[in-house]
Amino acid sequence: MSVAPLEAISIGRIGQLPEGPVESAKVGTSFMQMIGSGINEINGSLTHADAMARALAAGQNVPVHDVMIAMEQAHLKLQLAVQVRNRVVDAYQNLTNMQM
Numbered sequence: 001m002s003v004a005p006l007e008a009i010s011i012g013r014i015g016q017l018p019e020g021p022v023e024s025a026k027v028g029t030s031f032m033q034m035i036g037s038g039i040n041e042i043n044g045s046l047t048h049a050d051a052m053a054r055a056l057a058a059g060q061n062v063p064v065h066d067v068m069i070a071m072e073q074a075h076l077k078l079q080l081a082v083q084v085r086n087r088v089v090d091a092y093q094n095l096t097n098m099q100m
Contacts, residue, residue, distance in 0.1 A: 042077045049074040 029037075049070040056062045 042081055045074040045077050
């Protein structure tokens with residue numbers, strides 16, 4: 001059994017940029033667009049729960065359990081947003097308090 005000789009390959013220098021156009025990370029939705037869509041979703045959920053509660057209070061034929069489910073979903077989404085906000089603020093404070 002014969003083994004082929006190894007061929008030298010060039011890996012380039014460390015820190016050397018590849019030639020030609022470099023593609024950055026895939027462009028998707030920006031952070032601000034994600035935050036905006038999340039806030040819009042929370043607002044829609046709160047508005048929907050409020051409308052259902054008002055309809056129930058006005059005597060319309062709205063099932064009570066549907067109103068309670070909508071209110072709880074809106075409440076949970078709002079709690080999640082507040083917790084995410086708290087985590088972001090904590091991370092920012094930790095970064096600003098780092099010593100260089």
